[in-house]
Every structure is written in C-alpha cells, then in structure tokens.
Amino acid sequence: MHRWTYIVRRLILAVVVLLSVSVVTFFIARVVPSDPAAAWVGSHPKPDQIARARIELGLDKPLYVQYLMYMNKLFHGDLGTSVQTHHPILMDLKTYLPATLELVLVGMLMAIVIGIPLGVLSGAKKESVLDHVTRFFSVAGVSIPTFWLGLLLQLLFFSKLGLLPLNGRLSVDTTLYHPVTQITGFYLVDTLITGNWFAFKDALLHIILPAFTLATYPIGLTVRMTRTSMIEVLNQKYILAARVAGLPERTVLFVLALKNAIIPTITVLGLSFVYSLTGAILVEVIFSWPGLGTYVTNAVLSLDFPVIVSVTLIVTVFYVFINLFLDIVQAMLDPRVTLQ
Amino acid sequence: MKKKWLWSLIVGLLLVTMLVQCGSPAQPTATPAPPTQEPSAKPTTPPTQPPASTQAPEPTAAARANVFVYAHPTTFPDLDPAKSYSNDSAVLSNCYETLTFYNPPGSKELLKPVLATSWESNADATEWTFHLRKGVKFQDGEPFNAAAVKYSIEKTKEIGVGAAYIWDPVEDIEVVDDYTVKFHLSYPAPLDLIASSGYAAWIYSPKAYEEHGSDWFNEGHCVGTGPYTIESYDRGSRLVMTRFDDYWGGWKEGQFDKVVFEISEDPVVLQQMIESGTADFTYSLPPDNLDALDAREDIVVYRNPSFQNLLGLLNTQKPPLDNKLVRQALSYSFPYKQFIDVVMKGRAVQSHGPVPAGMWGHSDELFQYYYDLDKAKQLLAEAGYPNGGFDLLYTYATGDMDEQQLGEVWKAELAKLGINLKVQGMSWEAQWELAKSGPEKAQDIFVMYWWPDYISPYSFLYSMFHSEDEILFNLAYYRNPKYDELIDKANELSGSDRKKAEELFIEAQKILIDDAVALFFYDVQNIHVARADIKGYVDNPAYPHVVFAYQLTRAR
Numbered sequence: 098m099h100r101w102t103y104i105v106r107r108l109i110l111a112v113v114v115l116l117s118v119s120v121v122t123f124f125i126a127r128v129v130p131s132d133p134a135a136a137w138v139g140s141h142p143k144p145d146q147i148a149r150a151r152i153e154l155g156l157d158k159p160l161y162v163q164y165l166m167y168m169n170k171l172f173h174g175d176l177g178t179s180v181q182t183h184h185p186i187l188m189d190l191k192t193y194l195p196a197t198l199e200l201v202l203v204g205m206l207m208a209i210v211i212g213i214p215l216g217v218l219s220g221a222k223k224e225s226v227l228d229h230v231t232r233f234f235s236v237a238g239v240s241i242p243t244f245w246l247g248l249l250l251q252l253l254f255f256s257k258l259g260l261l262p263l264n265g266r267l268s269v270d271t272t273l274y275h276p277v278t279q280i281t282g283f284y285l286v287d288t289l290i291t292g293n294w295f296a297f298k299d300a301l302l303h304i305i306l307p308a309f310t311l312a313t314y315p316i317g318l319t320v321r322m323t324r325t326s327m328i329e330v331l332n333q334k335y336i337l338a339a340r341v342a343g344l345p346e347r348t349v350l351f352v353l354a355l356k357n358a359i360i361p362t363i364t365v366l367g368l369s370f371v372y373s374l375t376g377a378i379l380v381e382v383i384f385s386w387p388g389l390g391t392y393v394t395n396a397v398l399s400l401d402f403p404v405i406v407s408v409t410l411i412v413t414v415f416y417v418f419i420n421l422f423l424d425i426v427q428a429m430l431d432p433r434v435t436l437q
Numbered sequence: 438m439k440k441k442w443l444w445s446l447i448v449g450l451l452l453v454t455m456l457v458q459c460g461s462p463a464q465p466t467a468t469p470a471p472p473t474q475e476p477s478a479k480p481t482t483p484p485t486q487p488p489a490s491t492q493a494p495e496p497t498a499a500a501r502a503n504v505f506v507y508a509h510p511t512t513f514p515d516l517d518p519a520k521s522y523s524n525d526s527a528v529l530s531n532c533y534e535t536l537t538f539y540n541p542p543g544s545k546e547l548l549k550p551v552l553a554t555s556w557e558s559n560a561d562a563t564e565w566t567f568h569l570r571k572g573v574k575f576q577d578g579e580p581f582n583a584a585a586v587k588y589s590i591e592k593t594k595e596i597g598v599g600a601a602y603i604w605d606p607v608e609d610i611e612v613v614d615d616y617t618v619k620f621h622l623s624y625p626a627p628l629d630l631i632a633s634s635g636y637a638a639w640i641y642s643p644k645a646y647e648e649h650g651s652d653w654f655n656e657g658h659c660v661g662t663g664p665y666t667i668e669s670y671d672r673g674s675r676l677v678m679t680r681f682d683d684y685w686g687g688w689k690e691g692q693f694d695k696v697v698f699e700i701s702e703d704p705v706v707l708q709q710m711i712e713s714g715t716a717d718f719t720y721s722l723p724p725d726n727l728d729a730l731d732a733r734e735d736i737v738v739y740r741n742p743s744f745q746n747l748l749g750l751l752n753t754q755k756p757p758l759d760n761k762l763v764r765q766a767l768s769y770s771f772p773y774k775q776f777i778d779v780v781m782k783g784r785a786v787q788s789h790g791p792v793p794a795g796m797w798g799h800s801d802e803l804f805q806y807y808y809d810l811d812k813a814k815q816l817l818a819e820a821g822y823p824n825g826g827f828d829l830l831y832t833y834a835t836g837d838m839d840e841q842q843l844g845e846v847w848k849a850e851l852a853k854l855g856i857n858l859k860v861q862g863m864s865w866e867a868q869w870e871l872a873k874s875g876p877e878k879a880q881d882i883f884v885m886y887w888w889p890d891y892i893s894p895y896s897f898l899y900s901m902f903h904s905e906d907e908i909l910f911n912l913a914y915y916r917n918p919k920y921d922e923l924i925d926k927a928n929e930l931s932g933s934d935r936k937k938a939e940e941l942f943i944e945a946q947k948i949l950i951d952d953a954v955a956l957f958f959y960d961v962q963n964i965h966v967a968r969a970d971i972k973g974y975v976d977n978p979a980y981p982h983v984v985f986a987y988q989l990t991r992a993r
Contacts, residue, residue, distance in 0.1 A: 139600065140522060141600070141890060143602045146597060149597060181514055182514040184652060192672040192673065193672070193673065256713075263706060263713070264706050264710075265674055265699065269504065269715070272671070272677055272697070273504065382703055383703050383706070385700060386674075387672060388673075391673050394702075400864070
C-alpha cells in the first residue's frame with residue numbers, strides 16, 4: 098500500500114514540475130525582446146506583413162490567453178509551428194528526436210560496457226597501476242570539454258588514420274545507393290529490420306565517434322561511482338565469507354559484489370542519460386548530427402520560441418520520468434525509501 | 438600484467454572499429470530498400486548500381502564522378518517555394534525557375550530570359566506582358582503555361598510571408614492566352630527585375646501545391662520546371678537532388694546526375710570535407726585558413742563581389758549626430774583601408790555609397806570618405822566640439838565578429854578625438870527593438886548588413902533612408918523630402934527608362950554621402966571554395982551562395 102501512495106505522490110509531483118516548467122519557459126520566451134511576428138515574415142519585413150502575422154499567430158492577445166491557447170494545443174498533441182521555418186514542430190521532431198536518442202543510447206551503452214567493468218576492477222585492485230590509470234582517465238573523462246575532444250577524435254580517426262567517417266549519420270553512397278527506410282528513425286534499428294547491411298555498417302561507423310565523445314562524461318562518472326561503492330561493498334563480511342568459501346574471484350566481484358554496488362551507479366547513469374540529451378547539443382554541432390541539439394541551436398539563435406519551449410518540455414519530460422522511474426526502482430529495491 | 442586489461446580494451450576497441458570497417462563482402466548484394474519518399478516525377482534515372490567496391494566507406498572517384506556534393510553550412514529552414522526567404526534558395530534554385538534571370542555582373546544584358554522568352558511594358562511601366570516559353574513541363578508532368586504563372590504569383594502574394602511583398606504593385610494578372618500573361622500594376626514598377634528575384638518569384642506546379650500543401654514541400658519535395666528535383670531529404674543532414682530528364686534545356690554529356698547537399702554547421706568540418714574531397718563545394722570556412730587552401734592545387738578559392746554591404750547608420754535626429762559636420766567628422770575617423778586589409782583580410786572592399794559594386798545603380802565615381810583624423814578634428818571644431826567630449830552608443834549583433842572588431846577599432850580611433858564610443862553587443866532582436874523605440878532613446882550608431890530582395894538600388898535606398906512614419910529599417914531616422922522624391926521618381930522610371938533611373942539613383946546617393954547619413958564601411962566579398970576539377974562555376978551575387986549545378990561538369 099505504502100508503495101502505491103508513494104508512486105502516486107511522485108506522479109502528481111511530476112505533473113506539477115512539468116506545468117511549472119511550461120509556464121516558466123513560455124513566459125521567459127515572451128519576455129525576451131523579440132518580435133515573433135517579424136521573424137515569421139522574414140528578414141526584411143514590411144509593416145503590414147508584420148501586423149497580419151501578429152493576428153495570425155495570436156500575438157495580439159494577452160499573454161495568459163496565449164499561454165492557454167498554447168497549452169490547449171499541447172494537450173491535443175500539437176506542439177505548434179516554428180516561427181522561423183513555418184513547419185509544424187512535431188514534423189521536425191519526428192526526425193530530430195530519434196537521431197538524438199539513438200546517439201545518447203549508444204553513448205550510454207558505451208558507458209555501461211566500458212565504465213562498469215573498469216570501475217569494478219579498479220575498485221577491486223585499489224592502488225594498483227590499473228586503478229591509477231583508470232582514475233586518471235575517469236577524471237579526464239568528466240573534465241575534458243566535449244567540443245575539444247570531438248575535434249581531436251575527428252583529427253585522429255578521420256584525418257590521420259582514415260578509419261572513421263567525419264560527420265553525419267550516413268555516407269553519401271548509402272543515401273544514394275542503399276537508402277534507409279525510415280521506420281523508427283533509429284538508423285541502427287531500421288537498417289537491421291530491413292536487412293540493409295551496407296547501411297547498418299555505415300550507420301554504426303558514423304555513430305562511434307560522436308557517441309564516444311558524448312559518453313566520456315558518463316564513462317568517467319560510472320567508473321568513479323562503481324569504484325567507490327565497490328570498495329565499500331568489498332569490505333563487508335559476506336564478501337570475506339564468499340572468498341573463504343573459495344568462490345572464484347570473478348564471481349565474487351561481478352556477481353556478489355557488483356549486485357550491491359551497482360545501485361548508486363544506476364542512479365548516476367539515469368541522470369547522465371538526461372545530461373547527455375542536453376550535452377548532445379555541442380557534440381551534434383561538431384559531428385553535424387541532425388538531432389535536437391542542432392535543431393535547438395538554430396532555434397535559440399533565431400529566438401524561435403515555440404521550438405525552444407517544445408524542446409525544453411521534451412527534455413523535462415525525460416528528466417522527470419527517468420527520475421520517477423529511478424525512484425520507483427529504488428523503492429522496489431529498498432522499501433525504506435517510501436517511508437520518508 | 439595489470440596494464441594488460443587496459444591495453445586489451447584499447448586494442449579490442451580498435452579491432453572492433455577495423456572489423457566494422459572491413460565488413461563482410463557478401464552482404465551488400467541486399468537490394469537497396471526503396472527510398473521512403475518517391476519524388477512525384479517518376480525518376481527514370483539511370484539505373485543506380487551499388488558501388489563496385491564494398492570495403493571503403495569513402496566513395497571511389499568513379500562512383501562519385503556524376504555526383505556533385507555541396508557541403509552547406511546551414512540547414513534549409515523552409516522548402517516551400519511560396520514562403521522561402523532564406524538559405525533554401527541553394528536547393529530551390531536548382532528545382533524552380535523564374536520568368537527572368539539577373540545576369541552576373543559584367544554581362545552585357547542585365548536580364549536573361551528563362552521561363553519568359555520576351556517581355557514588354559507600356560510607356561509608364563504599369564502594364565507588363567510576358568511571352569512564355571513553349572514546351573516546358575513541370576516535374577510532375579503538368580504543362581507550364583500562363584495559368585501556372587498566374588497561380589504561383591497569386592498564391593505567393595496571398596500567403597504573404599517572406600519576400601512576397603515584391604509583388605505589391607501587381608493588381609491583377611491576366612491570362613491572355615496559354616503562353617501570354619499580362620500584369621496590371623497599381624503603380625509603375627520594374628516587373629522584369631522583380632520577376633528575376635531569388636525569393637518569392639518561383640513558378641511552381643499549381644496542381645502539386647493545391648493537392649499537397651505547404652508541409653509536403655517541407656518534407657522534401659519540389660515540383661518546378663528546373664533541371665533537378667528532390668529525391669530524398671534527411672532533415673538537417675542531407676538532401677539529394679536528381680536529374681529531371683524532361684528538362685526543357687536538355688541534357689549534355691558530363692552534366693551531373695545528382696546533386697547532394699551535406700549540411701554541417703561546423704566550419705572546421707566543412708574544411709575537412711573539402712580538403713578530403715568528400716565535398717566539391719562549400720563556403721563559410723574559417724577566414725584565416727583561406728590562403729593555405731588557395732595554395733593547394735586541388736582546391737580553388739573564388740572571391741567575388743556580393744550584393745551585401747555593411748553600414749553604420751548614424752542617428753540623425755539626436756545630438757550631437759544631428760549635426761552634419763559631426764557626422765562627416767565620424768566618416769573621416771574610420772581607418773577603412775587598414776581594417777579591410779588587416780582584419781577582413783580581403784574579404785571586403787570599401788563601399789562607394791550604399792549600393793554595392795556590380796549592381797546597376799552603383800557608381801565608382803561616388804565620393805569615398807577616407808581615414809583622416811586631422812580633417813575629422815577640424816570638422817568637429819567647426820561643429821563646436823573642438824575636443825570631442827561626448828559619448829556615442831554603437832550597437833551590433835552579438836556573435837558577428839566583424840561587427841565587433843569594427844567597433845573596437847573605431848573606439849580606439851574616436852578616443853583620439855576625445856569621443857567615447859560605447860561598443861554594445863546585443864541580440865539582433867534586442868538591437869532592433871531598441872532602434873525602433875524612437876530616435877531619442879535609441880543608439881547613436883547602428884551597424885547592419887543589407888542585401889536586396891530583387892535587384893534594384895531602390896531596395897537599399899528606400900528601406901534604409903526613405904522617410905518612415907513607423908520606424909522599420911530607416912535606423913538613421915533620416916528625413917529628406919528632396920531625397921525621397923528623387924528615389925521614388927527613379928523607381929517609377931526603373932521599369933520604363935532604366936538609364937534615367939540609374940542617373941537619379943546615383944544623384945540621390947550623392948545627397949546621402951554629402952549628408953553623411955551613414956558610414957558605408959564595405960561591400961562583403963563572397964568567398965566560395967571548390968575542388969579544382971569542378972568546371973563551369975560562375976558566382977552570381979543576385980542569388981547568394983546558389984550553385985546552378987546544371988552549368989557544372991567535372992574535369993576528367
């Protein structure tokens with residue numbers, strides 16, 4: 098029973114957060130000196146054009162009416178129309194959101210596959226050479242600016258070694274001769290479903306560098322988090338008992354100890370997923386990745402407020418729901434959480 | 438021993454990379470999935486074979502020979518031909534055509550016939566008749582005729598965004614017969630020039646526009662009469678155009694089958710693309726790297742005049758700049774030559790008045806202010822400010838390095854005259870809002886770029902300097918009835934007597950220069966970078982950054 102009231106309480110809170118974010122972003126976007134009507138019309142607007150656009154866009158109405166109109170549309174699944182490009186934002190998001198999610202998910206996968214084992218080993222062999230090297234790289238990982246690392250990786254893997262492509266999601270040849278059929282918008286998935294191996298390989302090659310660049314921060318964080326909690330867990334008596342019982346070290350570390358040590362790491366991973374959604378902005382510009390980052394950068398530069406508000410809302414939705422999900426998972430694992 | 442872990446990890450990662458790189462040779466036979474969006478025109482393009490080589494992601498020269506790749510520094514905001522007023526013209530100009538075409542500077546004639554073969558107007562340029570080209574088809578198979586012209590222009594006018602206002606003088610469009618269309622204007626205007634505009638003047642298939650509507654075009658479709666049509670579009674990433682086989686101009690050996698636009702907003706990436714040959718054409722590279730690129734044999738850097746210039750509009754309503762002598766003093770205080778040489782590194786040339794070089798209505802004879810602090814001092818003394826002693830607010834659009842550096846350099850010079858220049862970066866919107874709030878509250882100096890919609894000096898001379906009741910772009914707040922009369926008269930004549938019109942436009946510019954209404958800093962140079970084997974490229978400032986791929990070939 099406790100558990101359910103806890104979850105319901107959290108859900109209500111999530112709705113409140115979303116509503117407040119929508120209010121705040123909406124009003125900030127409108128308070129900033131800008132003239133959406135002039136932007137709608139184009140770069141050299143005429144006064145009568147602007148006047149017409151103002152009525153068309155509903156900008157002649159009071160601010161709170163505009164907000165209500167906006168929310169009303171939002172609840173009907175209409176995110177509005179971009180002021181700069183005149184297209185429905187939903188249409189743009191259909192291509193931009195999957196591109197970013199694909200990038201972020203692959204990045205998170207890298208964080209898990211690289212970060213957790215390294216953290217476990219470095220925690221198990223404290224003060225060893227491996228530990229020092231890992232700690233060095235994990236500190237570097239959380240502190241290196243992504244734009245610098247991205248450029249460096251491009252220079253190394255594209256210009257010098259010629260191993261990986263420079264930018265984009267696919268090479269020209271793939272688009273021309275092995276076009277990807279869009280189903281989910283995740284190219285790795287779409288190409289697998291349709292058995293388009295040429296494009297799959299190409300998409301995989303293209304995602305390595307940007308995903309790795311994006312993953313450096315989560316990798317560093319995962320390593321450090323896993324290491325710390327491993328050290329803590331390994332000092333406990335049941336580990337000693339397992340070792341005395343003669344269980345293989347591999348089982349002790351990766352099964353017995355990791356099971357208890359991973360909970361904080363999961364929380365951190367969840368948060369860095371959302372961090373990556375916004376962190377992707379820089380990475381996407383460097384790697385010409387057609388995702389939310391590229392989209393919102395252009396929107397901010399041209400003060401395209403319907404787009405800014407929509408993207409902010411989407412990131413907030415992810416943030417709120419991932420947090421909620423993590424809270425629920427924690428509550429499942431440790432019922433004491435619900436008592437607070 | 439312990440290090441082994443790390444090393445095997447690194448080596449493992451590298452191995453995975455290389456494995457993926459090599460791939461399995463058996464797979465690529467998998468038939469290409471059909472493109473998601475079929476262009477409305479049945480593409481009977483030459484059978485596209487999978488590239489012969491299966492290993493490298495790098496396209497081989499042979500596979501790419503017939504593909505032109507344009508690495509484009511911006512996305513394409515709006516591909517709707519009725520609304521587009523932005524960088525989309527790079528794509529749209531390869532798909533749609535206009536009735537007339539503005540020839541590149543240096544051509545004998547100002548205009549070239551495209552969809553109209555000839556045109557004439559009545560004596561006062563209020564009635565224009567265009568005779569249309571026969572045997573032209575839209576890419577959806579619909580015939581091109583007078584009804585299509587009437588529809589396109591009326592639709593664009595009706596939607597009314599972007600540059601649609603260029604058609605303001607048009608009151609009525611009359612379809613005389615299938616291949617003759619007559620425009621009735623409410624006031625005299627150079628409709629032949631208007632019809633050549635790079636924005637809002639495209640003729641598109643009425644059937645396609647009625648059936649599909651605006652969003653369909655933005656999903657990556659186009660239906661014009663031009664040589665290429667959109668084949669596929671990955672929003673924000675890549676747009677592929679393919680030949681329209683029934684193009685009225687016909688096709689010759691060696692012309693490109695496909696045109697690919699690769700979107701990347703990072704100048705460094707653009708440069709790597711052109712250096713590695715993955716792209717054939719680009720612009721907006723880091724200016725400092727241009728000389729090194731130019732030195733390479735496989736790359737050509739094109740430097741051409743653009744129709745864009747940078748001006749510093751002086752607040753003519755607020756003291757001390759309401760005094761003509763002070764404005765003239767400011768005009769003498771800027772080191773034009775040094776700035777262009779040192780900071781702009783040849784990316785600009787000093788302006789002769791507000792109409793950029795290469796455009797009709799421009800004159801090299803017009804007076805150019807030059808850097809002379811003694812003269813400036815003398816003028817200031819005459820105006821009653823022998824030691825300066827006042828502040829000026831200079832606003833520029835944040836993010837524009839050139840405008841910012843210009844402000845810094847000028848500040849140092851003005852300090853020598855005892856004038857304190859406050860250099861203030863603002864978002865364009867905020868800068869414009871402040872300027873529109875009225876001359877008393879506004880900035881003293883507003884720097885901005887201007888470029889024309891259709892190619893007429895009137896666009897510059899009217900928008901920035903004609904008296905305005907509601908402030909829009911006359912941010913010098915200039916009011917001069919004599920000047921207004923001159924340019925209005927010139928504009929009226931520009932349809933019927935272009936020579937006379939040009940004289941009047943130049944006379945009007947003399948007034949502006951003598952009044953020192955603005956500092957005419959420089960005309961921007963267009964810089965484009967191409968692979969050396971691309972032949973036939975001619976820059977046309979009337980259509981900025983447009984590459985007419987139909988004119989290009991690749992040298993073997």
